[in-house]
Amino acid sequence: MWNGVVMRRAVVAGLVTILVGYTGAFAVVLTGLQAVGASPAQAASGLAVLCFTMGTATIILAWRFRMPITIAWSTPGAALLASTGIPEGGWPAAVFAFMVTGVLLAVTGLVPWLGRLVAKIPTALAQAMLAGVLVPICLVPVQSLLKAPLVIAPVLVTWLVMLAWKPRWAAATAVGLALVIAVIAVGTGPGLSVLPPPGTALVFTMPAPSWSAAIGLAVPLWLVTMASQNIPGVAVLGSFGYQAPWRSALTLTGLGTVVGAPFGGHAINYAAISAALAASPDAGEDPAKRWRAAVVAGFGYLVFGGITATITALVFAGPPGLLQAAAGVALLGTLGASLAGSMAEAEGREAAVVTFLVAASGISVAGIGAAFWALAAGLLVRAVSVQLRRRGQGIQAAGRQSIRG
Structure with missing residues (x-):
């Protein structure tokens, strides 16, 4: 039985997890889905189905394993979509790529060597690829500031103030203010009359098979989700003493991605940053009982899924560029971390730079x-540089041996 203190801490931790996870990144998801061809109704459907699938997966995993396992949408994956553009075949081809991504995630959980293969991709290259993908999105707030200073400046100032006061809430507060600005704009403009009404049902899209979408969208989406979400998410849980169920979670999130893909969901996975909110002592002194915070978060995501149509309608009715600017602000921290991780080590830095520039x-x-x-260019440069370095070292060693002889 829960006592009052345990219940209160679990509920508070779960609510914080929802608020930080949702408000800090939903603008990124909407931006990414629109960038690959989704209409406002299809993007709203995608965001809603992500809430439903990751909420359900969170409840199942936390309840089954009695661990504070939280599942999230792939924020880096959404950023990747925003930089990719509409694939050949349009939105139906993108939906097909989402399904392929889900299959790859599930297979990674079922086939151990595939997970080990992904883990062998140099972290610096994965981070450089993500950083390159993020740059165009993170430039939008600067560009939008010049076009609409009265709309964008308050968002940026709010983010800056919160960054100094409560860094964890900086992105979420800035995006929340953007939503308030959108609401004000709706009240003074044409409003929601030109958009799907709140409560619109999920929108089904028949996937259109496309090899270019599978290779150019699904494979990078799978890799960035594994490298930037699943692997760090497991590490976060491990830092609090939990042995994450790798195979079960990847299989379930992969299947959840496949189910959600026809409705616009691009990928669900282990939560990374927000994972600590439910796994930390803030969720309870007893580590064995913190799983309850994750269950609260899971039910919270289901609730958000039900009101997502209203939220997205408000956002799309807001000033042009506001959504994209909010997404850019939300990703500034991720960009900084990716740049730092990609350039941290001198050895192989050239390969990371090439990866960053191409992305x-x-x-x-x-x-x-x-x-x-x-990623292909970075791996090629890294392989060539390693071989040339080894050959050069061999020539130097042979020269020294000849001199001694």
Whole structure:
């Protein structure tokens, strides 16, 4: 039985997890879905189904394993979508790519060597690819500030003030203010009359098979989700003493992604940053009982899924560029961490720089986006540099041996 203190701490920790996780990144998800061809109604459907699938998965895993396991949408994956652009075949091809991503996630959980293979991708290259993907999005607040200073400036000032006072809430508060600005704009403009009404049902899209979308969108989405969400998420749980159920969670989130894909959900996975909110002592002194905070968070996401249509309608009715600017602000911290991680070590830094530049370039070759080519280029540069370095060391060693002889 729960006593009052335990219940209160679990509920508070769960609510904080929801608020930080949702408000800090929903603008990124909407921006990403629109960038790959979703209409406002389809983007709203995608955000809603993500809430439903990750809320359900959180409840199942936390209850089954009695651990504070929280599942989230792939924020880096949404950022990747925002930088990729509409694939050949449009939104139906993007939906197909989401399904392929879900299959890859599930297979990664079922086939141990595949997970080990992903783990062998140099962290610096994965971080550089993510940083390159984030740059165009994080430039939007600066660009939008010049076009609409009265709308964007309050969001940026709020983020800056909260960054100094409560860093954890900085992005969420800035995005929340953007939502308030959108509400005000709705009250003074044409409003929601041109958008789908609140409460619109999930929108089904028949997937259109596309090899270019599978290679250029699904594979990078899978890799960035694994490297930037699943692996760090397991590490966060481990830092609080929990042995995360790798296979079960990846299988469930992979299947959840497949189920949600036709309705616009791009990927669900282990929570990374917000995972600590339910796993820390703030959720309770007894580690064995913190799973209850995750269950609260799971039910909270289900509730948010039910009101997402209203939230997205308000956002889309807001001033042009506000949503994209809010997404850019929300990703500034992730960009900083990715840049720091990609350039931390001198050895192999050139490969990381190449990866970053190709990803930031936004190029598309044969219908395949920049993220794929960035990782391919980085791996090639790294492999060549390693071989040349070894050959050079061998020549130097042979020279020294010849001199001694």
